[in-house]
Amino acid sequence: MANSVSHKAEQHGHDHGHHHHDLESLKTFGFWIFLMTDVIIFGTLFAVYAVLRNNTAGGPTPEELFKMPGVIAETFILLTSSFTSGLAVLAMHAGKRNQLIGWLAVTFVLGAAFITLEVTEFIDMVHEGATIATSGFLSGFFTLVGTHGLHVSIGLIWMIGLMIQLRRRGITNVTKRKVEVLSLYWHFLDVVWIFVLTVVYLMGVM
Amino acid sequence: MGQPTHGHGGHGAGHEGGHGSLKSYVIGFILSIVLTIIPLVVVMNDMMGKTGTIVLILILAVLQFAVQLWFFMHLKDGENAKWNITALLFAALILLVVVVGSIWIMTYNTVAH
Numbered sequence: 001m002a003n004s005v006s007h008k009a010e011q012h013g014h015d016h017g018h019h020h021h022d023l024e025s026l027k028t029f030g031f032w033i034f035l036m037t038d039v040i041i042f043g044t045l046f047a048v049y050a051v052l053r054n055n056t057a058g059g060p061t062p063e064e065l066f067k068m069p070g071v072i073a074e075t076f077i078l079l080t081s082s083f084t085s086g087l088a089v090l091a092m093h094a095g096k097r098n099q100l101i102g103w104l105a106v107t108f109v110l111g112a113a114f115i116t117l118e119v120t121e122f123i124d125m126v127h128e129g130a131t132i133a134t135s136g137f138l139s140g141f142f143t144l145v146g147t148h149g150l151h152v153s154i155g156l157i158w159m160i161g162l163m164i165q166l167r168r169r170g171i172t173n174v175t176k177r178k179v180e181v182l183s184l185y186w187h188f189l190d191v192v193w194i195f196v197l198t199v200v201y202l203m204g205v206m
Numbered sequence: 207m208g209q210p211t212h213g214h215g216g217h218g219a220g221h222e223g224g225h226g227s228l229k230s231y232v233i234g235f236i237l238s239i240v241l242t243i244i245p246l247v248v249v250m251n252d253m254m255g256k257t258g259t260i261v262l263i264l265i266l267a268v269l270q271f272a273v274q275l276w277f278f279m280h281l282k283d284g285e286n287a288k289w290n291i292t293a294l295l296f297a298a299l300i301l302l303v304v305v306v307g308s309i310w311i312m313t314y315n316t317v318a319h
Contacts, residue, residue, distance in 0.1 A: 032286075
């Protein structure tokens with residue numbers, strides 16, 4: 001806990017060579033390209049959902065199925081976690097390692113709360129007889145929302161790994177890039193959720 | 207959340223092409239909350255007609271996307287900004303072709319019924 005000062009010193013003494021720095025920024029750019037391919041994955045899943053939306057095959061319709069209070073809670077939890085992951089990046093640039101790990105931990109807890117709510121929602125639906133095999137609408141729904149949930153879950157595992165690495169190595173050029181990339185990923189998932197909220201839930205209960 | 211905002215902005219400006227300040231994150235957060243509450247209120251209270259609501263909430267979602275890109279992801283900062291934006295525009299083009307194309311074909315061009 002108390003060795004944040006020594007890590008700060010280490011950070012300043014760290015190699016600021018152009019070569020190293022360029023490599024890290026190239027890796028960040030590479031990650032951005034990955035995110036753009038993820039945009040296309042989600043785009044196709046949104047297209048599938050939009051096309052299958054009215055094919056309920058005698059099963060439940062979106063209006064009957066969706067319970068908005070839980071969805072609204074999920075939305076604000078994820079929105080806040082996007083903000084706290086930004087605060088983590090700010091703490092990192094200020095060289096405050098423990099604060100950085102703290103904000104990542106807050107982000108993790110919010111993300112875990114989001115996933116818990118979502119899994120509970122899915123289990124309730126399945127108990128009501130609304131499974132992925134019930135109708136075209138539900139196949140599209142579970143695939144789209146489930147893929148987003150899977151992304152968030154992977155992000156949570158990644159976040160634990162990064163917090164451990166930050167404790168061990170402190171803020172270096174490499175861990176810096178990793179935190180930046182993770183926060184890009186997290187903001188991106190928040191954006192995807194906003195479209196899930198709009199296209200799936202809000203348009204579903206209208 | 208009582209971190210000082212000063213010092214950081216000046217530090218960030220010359221360092222790596224900026225990575226935002228506490229102020230920009232707070233503004234982004236407030237804007238995204240407002241942009242989330244408006245569609246929720248409009249939809250839950252049935253305040254508008256169907257088409258109007260769909261258009262409004264889609265516009266607000268796109269605005270929310272812009273807010274996150276601008277205030278959280280700092281799209282315009284950094285040395286790769288030009289390439290980031292190019293890749294984004296390309297992805298957006300493919301996204302529109304896939305989504306709009308799929309909906310258009312399945313709505314107006316199916317032979318079955």
